[in-house]
Amino acid sequence: MFQINENYQKLPGSYLFSTIGKKVAAFQEANPDKDIIRLGIGDVTQPIAPAIIEALHKAVDEMGNAATFRGYAPDLGYEFLRSAIAKNDYQARGCDIAADEIFVSDGAKSDSANIQEIFAADSKIAVCDPVYPVYVDSNVMAGRTGTYDAEKGVWSNVIYMPCTAENNFIPEFPKETPDLIYLCLPNNPTGTTLTKEQLQQWVDYANKNGAVIIYDAAYEAYISEADVPHTIYECEGAKTCAIELRSFSKNAGFTGVRLGCTVVPKELKCGDVSLHGMWARRHGTKFNGAPYIVQRAGEAVYSEAGKAQLKEQVAYYMNNAKVIKEGLKEAGYTVFGGVNAPYIWLKTPDQMTSWEFFDYLLENANVVGTPGSGFGPSGEGYFRLTAFGNYENTVKALERIKAL
Amino acid sequence: MFQINENYQKLPGSYLFSTIGKKVAAFQEANPDKDIIRLGIGDVTQPIAPAIIEALHKAVDEMGNAATFRGYAPDLGYEFLRSAIAKNDYQARGCDIAADEIFVSDGAKSDSANIQEIFAADSKIAVCDPVYPVYVDSNVMAGRTGTYDAEKGVWSNVIYMPCTAENNFIPEFPKETPDLIYLCLPNNPTGTTLTKEQLQQWVDYANKNGAVIIYDAAYEAYISEADVPHTIYECEGAKTCAIELRSFSKNAGFTGVRLGCTVVPKELKCGDVSLHGMWARRHGTKFNGAPYIVQRAGEAVYSEAGKAQLKEQVAYYMNNAKVIKEGLKEAGYTVFGGVNAPYIWLKTPDQMTSWEFFDYLLENANVVGTPGSGFGPSGEGYFRLTAFGNYENTVKALERIKAL
Numbered sequence: 016m017f018q019i020n021e022n023y024q025k026l027p028g029s030y031l032f033s034t035i036g037k038k039v040a041a042f043q044e045a046n047p048d049k050d051i052i053r054l055g056i057g058d059v060t061q062p063i064a065p066a067i068i069e070a071l072h073k074a075v076d077e078m079g080n081a082a083t084f085r086g087y088a089p090d091l092g093y094e095f096l097r098s099a100i101a102k103n104d105y106q107a108r109g110c111d112i113a114a115d116e117i118f119v120s121d122g123a124k125s126d127s128a129n130i131q132e133i134f135a136a137d138s139k140i141a142v143c144d145p146v147y148p149v150y151v152d153s154n155v156m157a158g159r160t161g162t163y164d165a166e167k168g169v170w171s172n173v174i175y176m177p178c179t180a181e182n183n184f185i186p187e188f189p190k191e192t193p194d195l196i197y198l199c200l201p202n203n204p205t206g207t208t209l210t211k212e213q214l215q216q217w218v219d220y221a222n223k224n225g226a227v228i229i230y231d232a233a234y235e236a237y238i239s240e241a242d243v244p245h246t247i248y249e250c251e252g253a254k255t256c257a258i259e260l261r262s263f264s265k266n267a268g269f270t271g272v273r274l275g276c277t278v279v280p281k282e283l284k285c286g287d288v289s290l291h292g293m294w295a296r297r298h299g300t301k302f303n304g305a306p307y308i309v310q311r312a313g314e315a316v317y318s319e320a321g322k323a324q325l326k327e328q329v330a331y332y333m334n335n336a337k338v339i340k341e342g343l344k345e346a347g348y349t350v351f352g353g354v355n356a357p358y359i360w361l362k363t364p365d366q367m368t369s370w371e372f373f374d375y376l377l378e379n380a381n382v383v384g385t386p387g388s389g390f391g392p393s394g395e396g397y398f399r400l401t402a403f404g405n406y407e408n409t410v411k412a413l414e415r416i417k418a419l
Numbered sequence: 420m421f422q423i424n425e426n427y428q429k430l431p432g433s434y435l436f437s438t439i440g441k442k443v444a445a446f447q448e449a450n451p452d453k454d455i456i457r458l459g460i461g462d463v464t465q466p467i468a469p470a471i472i473e474a475l476h477k478a479v480d481e482m483g484n485a486a487t488f489r490g491y492a493p494d495l496g497y498e499f500l501r502s503a504i505a506k507n508d509y510q511a512r513g514c515d516i517a518a519d520e521i522f523v524s525d526g527a528k529s530d531s532a533n534i535q536e537i538f539a540a541d542s543k544i545a546v547c548d549p550v551y552p553v554y555v556d557s558n559v560m561a562g563r564t565g566t567y568d569a570e571k572g573v574w575s576n577v578i579y580m581p582c583t584a585e586n587n588f589i590p591e592f593p594k595e596t597p598d599l600i601y602l603c604l605p606n607n608p609t610g611t612t613l614t615k616e617q618l619q620q621w622v623d624y625a626n627k628n629g630a631v632i633i634y635d636a637a638y639e640a641y642i643s644e645a646d647v648p649h650t651i652y653e654c655e656g657a658k659t660c661a662i663e664l665r666s667f668s669k670n671a672g673f674t675g676v677r678l679g680c681t682v683v684p685k686e687l688k689c690g691d692v693s694l695h696g697m698w699a700r701r702h703g704t705k706f707n708g709a710p711y712i713v714q715r716a717g718e719a720v721y722s723e724a725g726k727a728q729l730k731e732q733v734a735y736y737m738n739n740a741k742v743i744k745e746g747l748k749e750a751g752y753t754v755f756g757g758v759n760a761p762y763i764w765l766k767t768p769d770q771m772t773s774w775e776f777f778d779y780l781l782e783n784a785n786v787v788g789t790p791g792s793g794f795g796p797s798g799e800g801y802f803r804l805t806a807f808g809n810y811e812n813t814v815k816a817l818e819r820i821k822a823l
Contacts, residue, residue: 017630018538019689058491061485062482062484063488075476078475078676081465121706128706132424133427134423136424137422149704156701195421272482300553300556300557301529301560
């Protein structure tokens with residue numbers, strides 16, 4: 016009789032955002048007249064920029080014509096897109112990353128879940144706490160995380176690095192040396208980040224201790240301060256210890272378009288084995304490329320028109336972030352983030368738990384946010400609001416919150 | 420010091436189609452004047468059908484408008500697409516598969532590589548020999564296949580079911596009971612298939628022995644004979660033992676558009692655990708949906724106009740199959756397949772090995788095919804040609820082969 020992967024049975028409850036979705040649906044069904052404003056899941060609301068729409072139409076036409084039709088894409092992604100990424104996101108910042116170190120994918124979520132596969136089954140992972148759930152859950156499925164303590168909300172074999180107001184959301188080097196360190200900067204969910212100097216210390220730590228940093232740069236487009244790095248490869252030595260994940264979801268609104276990429280530098284090795292070669296093999300065996308039309312859309316992100324339009328789109332969301340942050344402050348909340356990231360991280364009032372505050376906000380203000388505890392035990396007592404709503408709804412949501 | 424997944428080191432050489440690609444590129448570079456005809460990789464050449472192009476343009480426009488913009492898709496795929504698949508591919512054939520048993524994905528390659536994850540690490544797999552390499556390689560990466568015997572081209576812990584001219588390409592029940600049985604029908608690479616009665620025996624075998632059949636139906640649109648099942652769910656009892664993978668690559672030319680789906684019936688269980696729930700959890704954690712515009716393209720496959728246009732497209736390729744099959748017969752080759760599948764499987768002449776014949780054909784006819792041995796040891800001495808070229812090139816390729 017066949018047997019299942021028992022690690023799946025260890026996963027507590029369902030994926031955080033599925034749970035929120037179900038709760039909201041139930042509330043809406045019970046209260047069909049309520050106008051719910053969603054500032055919970057990190058989904059964007061602004062339409063795809065005109066320069067990208069134009070590129071999509073053009074690529075669709077190409078697919079309808081025998082002379083320009085494209086079948087299977089190259090394993091690593093089309094050269095036109097990989098070159099545009101290398102040039103704009105890396106070389107323009109003085110980072111020596113080549114086009115063939117970039118692997119195009121269907122999104123950073125897939126990559127951040129799949130990257131663990133190329134490491135040993137007994138690898139020890141370290142994550143910030145709170146953390147984007149996918150990093151941990153994908154390792155649970157692979158059997159690396161030990162047993163779950165439901166009361167504390169922690170896994171016995173995961174190194175947690177608490178990031179709270181007490182340490183200014185700066186993770187400290189763990190006592191036990193990890194093999195893999197997941198860092199998401201600017202951070203989801205806290206909206207905080209590290210300076211270049213602080214990140215350099217992590218790169219030095221990883222190189223010294225033989226660890227690999229999985230660096231999730233999904234929110235880099237929202238950085239507004241000068242001393243915050245846009246890529247880990249701005250730090251010296253990062254090419255021998257870091258893999259970087261990038262997303263088009265937040266800088267270009269591609270949550271429903273699906274495009275991402277991962278940088279695996281050729282210098283990153285375990286003994287003689289190049290992780291670049293391993294990831295290439297994974298891509299070649301288990302993936303068949305992002306859609307041609309979507310890769311053309313990605314290319315348009317880097318066109319002059321695309322850049323200008325997306326700069327406006329980011330500014331639009333960051334104006335929302337300001338509305339949320341200022342509004343919450345006025346209402347007496349303690350708030351973090353929102354300066355280099357589209358997330359505002361607030362302390363729940365009156366000792367409420369994160370889920371108590373979720374219910375309170377949903378029921379009384381009809382506003383959906385994300386409970387901090389859903390991101391890990393150190394998220395308890397915090398709550399995340401996102402700047403990805405539209406402006407009018409964001410203003411309305413804050414008015415409702417201020418009126419509570 | 421971090422360690423890698425050592426299973427990757429066991430993989431011999433690179434992925435078959437990457438190797439072919441490199442060989443062809445080297446030949447073309449050395450012979451820039453040669454007009455190479457590619458009948459190797461199973462990539463299509465006909466443009467996307469007009470009804471689908473129209474749906475793509477419409478969806479692109481929706482993405483450019485705030486009122487109709489779509490962000491993250493539902494985990495399982497959009498209801499409009501899942502319903503269209505359930506209705507057309509299953510219910511219309513009398514198979515009781517519901518829309519919520521269908522999981523939309525970015526393609527059958529990803530699904531066929533990822534599906535093994537939900538099974539135990541020590542699951543024993545059985546594959547036809549020859550076989551689509553992804554089934555085996557994804558299990559190698561997961562550490563299930565034992566050690567590789569380079570001379571014989573087999574893994575110590577895989578059950579091989581030879582399919583050769585000697586047994587009319589009908590796999591026999593293995594002596595040792597497998598946990599997972601991969602069946603691709605109509606078959607890639609042999610182009611042969613099973614009758615409904617023959618497949619029913621496999622379903623009965625799986626139910627009796629507690630095995631799960633991973634049924635790859637990527638080529639079902641090419642079935643022309645009445646007694647060949649279009650889905651495994653035409654067989655009685657399949658819902659308690661079979662997962663079915665479907666592709667839009669071959670019936671609608673989506674190799675560069677990327678769309679597939681997997682059916683996991685709710686009745687398929689291991690004890691109390693529903694595999695449907697496990698696959699849903701995997702989708703929710705490690706995948707973020709196929710692009711909205713691509714799911715709309717998938718929906719258009721099932722429109723009246725789409726169906727009519729794709730029927731023509733399939734007929735076009737099957738005419739190529741006939742050209743290849745008849746041409747090879749005229750040239751004295753022994754050939755199989757090509758009736759219910761777009762693949763023609765031929766015996767290499769003069770005791771040539773599969774790779775010898777690959778080189779011979781590339782150098783002398785400038786035609787690219789796929790060496791049978793790349794699909795497994797029982798593929799040695801065979802060679803695959805595909806009907807996915809354009810008609811003119813297919814005719815030209817066969818003229819060259821006949822002239823050898």
